[in-house]
Amino acid sequence: MPYKIILLPGDGIGPEVIAAAEQVLRALPLDMEFTRAEIGFGAYERLGTPLPDSTLDAIRSSHAALFGAVTTPPNIPGYFSPVVRMRQKLDLYANLRPTRSIPHPSSRPGIDMLLVRENTEGLYSGVERLEDDGNRAITERIITRKGSERIIRKAFDLARQAGRNKVHVVHKANVLRQTCGLFRAVALEVAKEYPEIEMLEMLVDTCAMELVRAPEQFEVIVTTNLFGDILSDEACMFVGGLGVAASANIGAQASVFEPVHGSAPPLVGTGKANPTATFLATAMMLEHIGETESAAHLRSAIESCIAEGQVTPDLGGTLTTTEMTEKVKCRL
Ligand code: NAI
Numbered sequence: 385m386p387y388k389i390i391l392l393p394g395d396g397i398g399p400e401v402i403a404a405a406e407q408v409l410r411a412l413p414l415d416m417e418f419t420r421a422e423i424g425f426g427a428y429e430r431l432g433t434p435l436p437d438s439t440l441d442a443i444r445s446s447h448a449a450l451f452g453a454v455t456t457p458p459n460i461p462g463y464f465s466p467v468v469r470m471r472q473k474l475d476l477y478a479n480l481r482p483t484r485s486i487p488h489p490s491s492r493p494g495i496d497m498l499l500v501r502e503n504t505e506g507l508y509s510g511v512e513r514l515e516d517d518g519n520r521a522i523t524e525r526i527i528t529r530k531g532s533e534r535i536i537r538k539a540f541d542l543a544r545q546a547g548r549n550k551v552h553v554v555h556k557a558n559v560l561r562q563t564c565g566l567f568r569a570v571a572l573e574v575a576k577e578y579p580e581i582e583m584l585e586m587l588v589d590t591c592a593m594e595l596v597r598a599p600e601q602f603e604v605i606v607t608t609n610l611f612g613d614i615l616s617d618e619a620c621m622f623v624g625g626l627g628v629a630a631s632a633n634i635g636a637q638a639s640v641f642e643p644v645h646g647s648a649p650p651l652v653g654t655g656k657a658n659p660t661a662t663f664l665a666t667a668m669m670l671e672h673i674g675e676t677e678s679a680a681h682l683r684s685a686i687e688s689c690i691a692e693g694q695v696t697p698d699l700g701g702t703l704t705t706t707e708m709t710e711k712v713k714c715r716l
């Protein structure tokens with residue numbers, strides 16, 4: 385039976401990087417069936433919603449989905465971010481963001497970390513309101529035992545699978561005594577089930593500083609939603625930037641893989657969009673569905689392109705998105 389893969393091109397450079405990834409997937413010896421589904425501002429203009437139910441249903445009945453990026457205009461009343469909504473509706477509770485050195489002069493060497501970010505609650509729970517005639521704005525930060533337990537267990541499980549020795553639990557429990565306090569307490573409990581892995585605690589501001597000072601010290605970081613969002617963007621800057629940063633959104637019933645970058649409107653149609661982030665997200669998807677050999681081939685093809693300077697302008701090269709895609713395909 386072929387793998388059912390949903391492609392979610394989205395807006396801006398999303399369709400360009402997703403088309404590139406589809407070509408690379410078709411060049412691998414895999415039996416896959418691709419279906420495109422709508423998401424983003426273009427979908428809103430065509431269908432009246434940035435996230436049609438049909439898209440959610442398609443992802444639920446697939447083996448995995450590969451998502452490009454969307455444009456989220458700030459000033460449309462009633463509009464919502466389909467990315468945050470998709471993660472909540474599909475309960476994609478684990479956002480995995482690996483940061484690894486690449487063979488490129490702009491990359492610091494010796495970095496290989498995985499940031500595990502809670503993806504469905506915290507400050508992005510979506511509970512916001514205005515009071516006092518709009519002069520007081522309130523966001524509720526919701527942290528649950530269930531939400532904390534499953535993300536912390538996920539981080540320790542991934543650490544165990546990868547033979548890692550330590551997990552940093554990042555929080556701000558000295559100030560956010562209830563919410564971060566609960567997250568921390570659950571972490572201390574869960575860590576007992578993994579005696580071979582050392583649990584280290586770090587306050588989020590210290591972590592931001594330590595990431596700049598000595599990123600090599602981190603193996604696995606687990607943290608709440610907003611902290612993870614910020615720290616993972618920070619981390620990717622040591623290893624080539626947004627053009628090469630990939631992520632996974634994993635739930636019990638569905639999974640969506642995506643580049644970390646957005647729709648990059650100025651790059652649309654210029655051929656300057658680096659497809660590497662989406663290729664690395666594709667490799668994560670292949671690993672997730674168990675096609676580890678194809679994933680390894682894809683990773684080594686990408687690394688060899690980067691090492692030989694066959695890259696897009698953001699990494700100092702002269703290739704277009706299409707040309708770099710061809711170079712990767714040749715190596716498969
Ligand atoms: P962005 O990630 O689109 O761009 C930030 C910077 O990185 C720009 O200088 C851009 O040229 C560069 N860049 C991004 N992707 C690149 C690639 N593949 N190759 C080379 N350079 C690349 O973030 P920005 O400009 O803040 O947001 C643009 C739009 O994207 C907004 O509407 C925002 O809401 C949306 N967005 C969507 C995300 C998603 O779909 N997951 C994530 C972040 C932003």
Ligand code: MG
Nearest residue numbers: 613614617644
């Ligand atoms: Mg972000």
